[in-house]
Amino acid sequence: xxxxxxxxxxxxxxxxxxxxxxxxxxxxxxxxxxxxxxxxxxxxxxxxxxxxxxxxxxxxxxxxxxxxxxxxxxxxxxxxxxxxxxxxxxxxxxxxxxxxxxxxxxxxxxxxxxxxxxxxxxxxxxxxxxxxxxxxxxxxxxxxxxxxxxxxxxxxxxxxxxxxxxxxxxxxxxxxxxxxxxxxxxxxxxxxxxxxxxxxxxxxxxxxxxxxxxxxxxxxxxxxxxxxxxxxxxxxxxxxxxxxxxxxxxxxxxxxxxxxxxxxxxxxxxxxxxxxxxxxxxxxxxxxxxxxxxxxxxxxxxxxxxxxxxxxxxxxxxxxxxxxxxxxx
Amino acid sequence: xxxxxxxxxxxxxxxxxxxxxxxxxxxxxxxxxxxxxxxxxxxxxxxxxxxxxxxxxxxxxxxxxxxxxxxxxxxxxxxxxxxxxxxxxxxxxxxxxxxxxxxxxxxxxxxxxxxxxxxxxxxxxxxxxxxxxxxxxxxxxxxxxxxxxxxxxxxxxxxxxxxxxxxxxxxxxxxxxxxxxxxxxxxxxxxxxxxxxxxxxxxxxxxxxxxxxxxxxxxxxxxxxxxxxxxxxxxxxxxxxxxxxxxxxxxxxxxxxxxxxxxxxxxxxxxxxxxxxxxxxxxxxxxxxxxxxxxxxxxxxxxxxxxxxxxxxxxxxxxxxxxxxxxxxxxxxxxxxxx
Numbered sequence: 001x002x003x004x005x006x007x008x009x010x011x012x013x014x015x016x017x018x019x020x021x022x023x024x025x026x027x028x029x030x031x032x033x034x035x036x037x038x039x040x041x042x043x044x045x046x047x048x049x050x051x052x053x054x055x056x057x058x059x060x061x062x063x064x065x066x067x068x069x070x071x072x073x074x075x076x077x078x079x080x081x082x083x084x085x086x087x088x089x090x091x092x093x094x095x096x097x098x099x100x101x102x103x104x105x106x107x108x109x110x111x112x113x114x115x116x117x118x119x120x121x122x123x124x125x126x127x128x129x130x131x132x133x134x135x136x137x138x139x140x141x142x143x144x145x146x147x148x149x150x151x152x153x154x155x156x157x158x159x160x161x162x163x164x165x166x167x168x169x170x171x172x173x174x175x176x177x178x179x180x181x182x183x184x185x186x187x188x189x190x191x192x193x194x195x196x197x198x199x200x201x202x203x204x205x206x207x208x209x210x211x212x213x214x215x216x217x218x219x220x221x222x223x224x225x226x227x228x229x230x231x232x233x234x235x236x237x238x239x240x241x242x243x244x245x246x247x248x249x250x251x252x253x254x255x256x257x258x259x260x261x262x263x264x265x266x267x268x269x270x271x272x273x274x275x276x277x278x279x280x281x282x283x284x285x286x287x288x289x290x291x292x293x294x295x296x297x298x299x300x301x302x303x304x305x306x307x308x309x310x311x312x313x314x315x316x317x318x319x320x321x322x323x324x325x326x327x328x329x
Numbered sequence: 330x331x332x333x334x335x336x337x338x339x340x341x342x343x344x345x346x347x348x349x350x351x352x353x354x355x356x357x358x359x360x361x362x363x364x365x366x367x368x369x370x371x372x373x374x375x376x377x378x379x380x381x382x383x384x385x386x387x388x389x390x391x392x393x394x395x396x397x398x399x400x401x402x403x404x405x406x407x408x409x410x411x412x413x414x415x416x417x418x419x420x421x422x423x424x425x426x427x428x429x430x431x432x433x434x435x436x437x438x439x440x441x442x443x444x445x446x447x448x449x450x451x452x453x454x455x456x457x458x459x460x461x462x463x464x465x466x467x468x469x470x471x472x473x474x475x476x477x478x479x480x481x482x483x484x485x486x487x488x489x490x491x492x493x494x495x496x497x498x499x500x501x502x503x504x505x506x507x508x509x510x511x512x513x514x515x516x517x518x519x520x521x522x523x524x525x526x527x528x529x530x531x532x533x534x535x536x537x538x539x540x541x542x543x544x545x546x547x548x549x550x551x552x553x554x555x556x557x558x559x560x561x562x563x564x565x566x567x568x569x570x571x572x573x574x575x576x577x578x579x580x581x582x583x584x585x586x587x588x589x590x591x592x593x594x595x596x597x598x599x600x601x602x603x604x605x606x607x608x609x610x611x612x613x614x615x616x617x618x619x620x621x622x623x624x625x626x627x628x629x630x631x632x633x634x635x636x637x638x639x640x641x642x643x644x645x646x647x648x649x650x651x652x653x654x655x656x657x658x659x660x661x662x663x664x665x666x667x668x
Contacts, residue, residue, distance in 0.1 A: 225439055226434055226436050226439040226440045227439055227440055227441055227442040227443070229384075229389055229434070229440075230434055230440045230441070230442075231442065232389050232426075233387050233389050233426055233427060233431075233432050233434075234426060234427045234453065234454050234457070235422075235423040235424065235425070235426035235427045235428065235454070235457060235458065236423070236453070236457065237418075237423065238418050244442075244445075245442040245444070245445075248442075248444045248445075249442070249443060249444055322444070323444060324443075324444060324446075324489040324491070325443060325444075325489070325491050328489065328491075328492065
């Protein structure tokens with residue numbers, strides 16, 4: 001019952017946060033001088049065409065860009081909560097359609113990446129803490145720091161080159177061109193699986209490295225605590241007592257890190273996604289911001305925030321379930 | 330092992346820690362015997378090696394290492410065993426831990442894991458050592474909690490450490506330590522963090538256990554008053570060495586070692602008229618662990634230090650009667666022939 005109340009409370013906070021995010025992201029998008037039409041006009045002038053002022057004003061009026069900020073925001077927000085995210089200037093298509101098209105790939109990549117990060121970093125972190133200053137610990141630290149230091153796009157380029165030279169896998173995207181518009185088949189699924197490793201490696205690299213350090217540090221902290229000695233004095237087997245007591249306690253920051261890892265994955269993959277040509281929301285947001293396509297940008301930001309808030313909520317709920325001090329404290 | 334009733338015999342035990350700044354010998358040649366059904370009090374300042382000695386009996390001295398000495402234990406199931414030779418993660422020592430030698434730790438706040446209920450943590454030892462099933466173990470855990478005076482034990486086994494007070498937690502710790510009926514109970518300053526009335530109740534629980542089940546207790550404390558209450562014999566430690574070992578009444582009525590005398594003098598006495606006179610205190614503090622003084626380690630603080638003797642040679646522990654021993658040049662008759 002307490003847990004249920006906790007979830008309700010967290011969800012209402014989440015809704016409030018979303019409201020703030022919507023306002024501020026709308027505000028930030030509006031901050032640079034000019035609007036979609038100015039950048040549109042610049043592009044037209046570059047290509048030698050020009051547009052007279054009267055039709056500019058007419059266009060601006062028809063887009064609603066001549067209205068004050070708060071009015072624009074209010075109109076957009078009222079439509080947003082009804083499920084209408086407006087129309088993208090750049091793509092001249094509904095923002096919802098564009099985002100929904102890219103949402104599955106984004107979710108798939110982010111969630112797989114999150115799982116991969118956990119699966120790799122937790123065991124390595126435990127190993128490194130239990131064998132502090134051993135060769136394995138130093139190796140983990142060495143590769144961990146390299147993973148943190150190498151920029152994702154560089155890694156992406158290197159891996160793409162290796163994949164192309166060594167394995168003949170086509171570069172970029174999540175599927176080979178010949179499967180693009182085909183229905184789902186085994187061959188397509190296998191082709192898709194072949195394309196998955198590189199983006200996953202690029203996206204997870206720095207997160208994994210960071211989480212190994214976190215896991216190691218927290219577990220080292222816990223290993224020195226009295227209750228570990230108590231468990232040892234009780235005659236439990238070393239591996240059993242370590243997994244039951246200190247690892248369980250050290251998992252807390254790891255679980256809550258799920259909350260901040262998710263937005264990092266969404267935004268962190270943008271550059272890698274551009275290099276790799278991945279059909280995710282990151283590059284879409286990037287293009288929308290460059291072109292001052294405010295409805296598309298706001299839509300992307302709202303979806304990313306929503307996913308982040310859901311991620312945080314899930315990690316908080318898991319935390320409340322696993323840690324009695326949070327659940328009952 | 331000498332003596333019929335000896336349950337545990339420690340001979341010249343040395344435990345060292347490899348620290349970055351150098352080696353620290355925390356226990357430096359400690360010898361004692363623990364008899365069945367007796368309470369041996371261990372007294373000393375912080376850093377005197379009491380806790381490390383106790384932990385070494387369970388072989389949880391890591392990161393310390395036994396550098397020499399023997400720990401012979403009369404195990405009811407394994408016969409006479411040499412604990413110092415055992416692999417610290419091996420099957421044998423794990424079967425002795427808690428089942429035959431259990432320990433109450435000093436910090437009730439942190440000695441239970443924070444994420445598991447008391448029921449889980451107490452039944453764990455019963456399932457492991459006494460091979461009970463979950464339901465029986467839970468029943469036994471409740472009984473054990475009740476036997477140490479824990480109110481509402483049925484509720485406590487469903488609770489987590491952060492939900493009950495320090496005194497109650499220490500009670501739960503004692504219940505857990507006594508759950509498997511160990512031969513030896515090591516109590517490492519079990520009441521230090523508690524208030525005086527809780528302390529008295531906990532001492533009573535321990536004394537009763539020793540009377541009814543003939544459990545031997547190694548009671549570590551820096552509080553001489555508590556030790557006077559519960560112990561049969563007292564061992565006074567200073568810088569990793571035993572400086573005096575005596576039956577409790579004799580130690581309090583006629584202390585021999587200047588360190589023991591100083592410790593006793595630093596306790597305010599209720600029947601003494603002080604008349605504005607200050608309470609005697611032990612001057613100085615424990616020396617740097619990396620750089621012990623030569624000769625008798627106590628000589629820089631000793632009011633009776635003899636020049637030319639005490640800073641030159643280290644006194645050895647010598648029997649001064651059947652059941653007393655002291656390590657001090659004041660009582661060493663052969664000192665002049667040694668030099």
